[in-house]
Amino acid sequence: MSYETATDRGFLLSGRDWKVIGTAAALMALNVLVMYVVAVTPLAAVNDYLFAIPILGAVVYGAAIYAGESIAARGIEGGNVGLALAGVAVLQGAFGVFGAGVLSVVPADSRALVLGVAAVVTAAMTALIGGYVYARAGTTFEHYGKWSTYAFLGGLGGVLVGSFLTPVLLVGFVLIMLGFLLRLGWEMWRVRDGRVQAVSLQAVGLYVAVAGVFVHVLQIVVRMLAER
Numbered sequence: 001m002s003y004e005t006a007t008d009r010g011f012l013l014s015g016r017d018w019k020v021i022g023t024a025a026a027l028m029a030l031n032v033l034v035m036y037v038v039a040v041t042p043l044a045a046v047n048d049y050l051f052a053i054p055i056l057g058a059v060v061y062g063a064a065i066y067a068g069e070s071i072a073a074r075g076i077e078g079g080n081v082g083l084a085l086a087g088v089a090v091l092q093g094a095f096g097v098f099g100a101g102v103l104s105v106v107p108a109d110s111r112a113l114v115l116g117v118a119a120v121v122t123a124a125m126t127a128l129i130g131g132y133v134y135a136r137a138g139t140t141f142e143h144y145g146k147w148s149t150y151a152f153l154g155g156l157g158g159v160l161v162g163s164f165l166t167p168v169l170l171v172g173f174v175l176i177m178l179g180f181l182l183r184l185g186w187e188m189w190r191v192r193d194g195r196v197q198a199v200s201l202q203a204v205g206l207y208v209a210v211a212g213v214f215v216h217v218l219q220i221v222v223r224m225l226a227e228r
Helices: 015-038 042-050 054-077 081-103 108-135 143-162 166-193 199-226
Strands: none
Touching (some): 015 081, 015 108, 015 166, 015 199, 042 054, 054 081, 054 143, 054 199, 081 108, 081 199, 108 199
8 A cells, every 4th residue: 555545444454564563573572682681781780870860861872762763774775784784783772771771670580570561561552552543544643753753852851951850850751751652653653554665664663662662661660669
């Protein structure tokens, strides 16, 4: 289906949809494994240094994610497999190190459980958002991309202020998570309507959105465990 034509398939997923979602899910599963492995290495301490000044950590990881996705996209669009894989590796490293830093504060025997809970919650959120997008066949969700950008910028602003006024950090956290949720809806709409021709390129975009939601859910799960 071309990108000019709105779908009327409702909840039905095409073979192409499944390829995109399956590839994104495989990349996410690999990233969860990377988090688990890196959590027992010295790299897990990177967050302690970067987030000593919260805005520094947010900017560094944000830049790494942007760079990784841009490199992957350039490689896919140019047919350069090595460059595409390099971009994906940067993304895996950025999300992996960040997630490992969050996970490292959890006792080793509870880490698999924490990752599992975060994965289930993220999968449920993804299914709900995807279900909403697919249920509204013919509706455009292009504005979600713009709203996502606004949420990310507002989140960075919140983190910047929160670097000096700690209570404001929560505002930054919520806005950045909202940005990833909006982007997830936007990516699901693009999958539904075939807005991106290359399956691998669309899968990377969907994976980034899901990974962003996952690391935020992971932080919430870890915080809830700590308060028990």
